[in-house]
Amino acid sequence: MSHVSTPQHSDSDTPSRRGGGRGRKRGRTGKRRTGRWILLSLAVLVLAGAGTAYWLYSGIDGNIKGVDIDKAIGDDRPEKLPTSGQNILILGSDSRAGANAKLNTGNVSGARSDTALVMHIPEGRKKAVAISIPRDTLVTRPECTKSNGSSVASAKRVMFNSIYSQVGPACVVKTVEQMSGIRMDHYVEVDFAGFKDLVDAIGGVTVTVDKDIHDTSSGLDLKAGTHKLNGTQSLEFVRTRHGIGDGSDLGRIGLQQKFMLALLTEIQKQDLLGSPVKAYKIADQLTAALTTDSQLASLTKLAEFGRSLNGVNPSTMETIMLPVAYDKVDPNRVIAAEPQATTLWKALRTDATIPESAKKSPATGGTSS
Numbered sequence: 610m611s612h613v614s615t616p617q618h619s620d621s622d623t624p625s626r627r628g629g630g631r632g633r634k635r636g637r638t639g640k641r642r643t644g645r646w647i648l649l650s651l652a653v654l655v656l657a658g659a660g661t662a663y664w665l666y667s668g669i670d671g672n673i674k675g676v677d678i679d680k681a682i683g684d685d686r687p688e689k690l691p692t693s694g695q696n697i698l699i700l701g702s703d704s705r706a707g708a709n710a711k712l713n714t715g716n717v718s719g720a721r722s723d724t725a726l727v728m729h730i731p732e733g734r735k736k737a738v739a740i741s742i743p744r745d746t747l748v749t750r751p752e753c754t755k756s757n758g759s760s761v762a763s764a765k766r767v768m769f770n771s772i773y774s775q776v777g778p779a780c781v782v783k784t785v786e787q788m789s790g791i792r793m794d795h796y797v798e799v800d801f802a803g804f805k806d807l808v809d810a811i812g813g814v815t816v817t818v819d820k821d822i823h824d825t826s827s828g829l830d831l832k833a834g835t836h837k838l839n840g841t842q843s844l845e846f847v848r849t850r851h852g853i854g855d856g857s858d859l860g861r862i863g864l865q866q867k868f869m870l871a872l873l874t875e876i877q878k879q880d881l882l883g884s885p886v887k888a889y890k891i892a893d894q895l896t897a898a899l900t901t902d903s904q905l906a907s908l909t910k911l912a913e914f915g916r917s918l919n920g921v922n923p924s925t926m927e928t929i930m931l932p933v934a935y936d937k938v939d940p941n942r943v944i945a946a947e948p949q950a951t952t953l954w955k956a957l958r959t960d961a962t963i964p965e966s967a968k969k970s971p972a973t974g975g976t977s978s
Contacts, residue, residue: 669889672896675906678796681754681779687792692960695730698782698793700773702800702900725769727785727793729957730921738927738963740953742785744770746933747942751787753780768942778900788945789954795914798900805840806894808872810887813837816846816871824849843868929953929963934971946971 701724725742750767753776754760761776772781782793808814817835824830829845838846847868896908905911932949936942952967 669893669896670908672893672899673906673908673911674900675903676778676796676900678779678782678793678902681756681777682783682786683754685751685783687786687790689792689794690958692732693791693958694732694960695794696791696957697728697730697795697797698785699726699728700724700778700781700796700798701804702773702798725781725785727789727791727957728926729791730918731960735921736925736927737921738929738957740957741928741930742769743930743933743943744768745942746931747936747939747944748772748784748788750776750780751783753777753783755780789957791954791958795905796900796902797905799895800898804898805844806898807840807891808838808843809840810891810894811872811875813839814843814868814871814875816867818867822849927963929968930970932967932970943972 725744727740727742728737729740730737746769747766748769750761750764750772752760752763756777756779761780769784772784778796778798782796785791786793815835815837818831818833820833822829822831824845827845827849829842829849831846836842846864849864892908901911905914932946932953933943934946936944949967949969953963955961956963956967
């Protein structure tokens with residue numbers, strides 16, 4: 610971000626520290642288990658929930674870009690179970706090009722899925738749960754087809770956030786489906802520049818921090834106390850890790866939850882959905898940053914989907930990070946922890962209660978549990 614003069618490094622490729630050594634970390638348990646996400650689920654629900662008003666503004670309908678996930682993946686997908694509710698894969702893209710190049714994203718070329726979130730909405734649609742997949746998780750990438758029709762062979766021990774740039778969004782969906790056994794009903798992508806505009810559109814977000822935060826990597830520089838953050842500062846806030854805890858990637862989880870609650874409070878206070886002018890402004894800026902599956906790629910379709918989510922309150926969403934453990938070969942990476950991960954995915958597939966044991970991660974992020 611423009612006011613930071615120190616050299617920047619890519620958050621996607623910079624190793625974290627584990628205590629005195631190396632390794633990715635895990636944040637606090639319970640309510641602090643928010644995973645690595647940047648309010649994308651909230652953005653989707655805000656946009657979709659107000660869809661009844663937004664569809665009137667046909668001028669912004671063409672903002673949304675669509676991806677035909679069904680065509681790209683074909684039949685190699687999990688069966689849609691009658692008990693599986695609705696499942697949406699939400700990605701935050703971290704492009705180093707265009708507007709995002711000014712947001713301290715580093716000097717790495719291309720784009721990465723810096724945030725990955727599986728939002729599960731149970732049958733009855735009263736309460737949602739969000740499962741965050743740490744971007745440095747080593748996974749098996751299935752055989753995929755690129756947008757140009759060429760095939761990419763399956764590969765083991767691939768860093769999760771590299772799949773987006775190497776093969777494309779459809780392959781990210783396929784990877785998540787195969788690791789979870791859950792069919793994704795929809796795909797939504799929001800880039801960092803769009804997130805910045807969303808915060809600016811509502812006039813900023815107020816947060817309170819207990820300690821000074823100075824992170825030359827994200828650009829965040831805050832004294833302990835209460836601050837009103839604009840869009841650029843909000844991005845710094847949710848991307849910060851070097852200025853808190855032990856500097857690990859997973860250590861920023863608490864800040865992200867703090868920001869989530871602050872943004873919810875701001876939206877409720879302003880009654881944005883009751884203001885057509887503000888609703889239009891937010892919709893215009895957010896849809897310009899949206900890429901969805903082809904089934905949602907219009908305001909009318911989003912409105913339709915939003916009406917089906919009327920009973921879901923984002924403030925009651927349970928947020929969990931996929932349980933991970935440090936990889937024994939490369940301690941800078943993590944792998945899904947078993948049996949916790951299998952138990953977690955099974956609970957989502959069957960709309961069952963997620964056992965507390967399935968929420969615990971061996972990777973602690975250097976923070977107390």
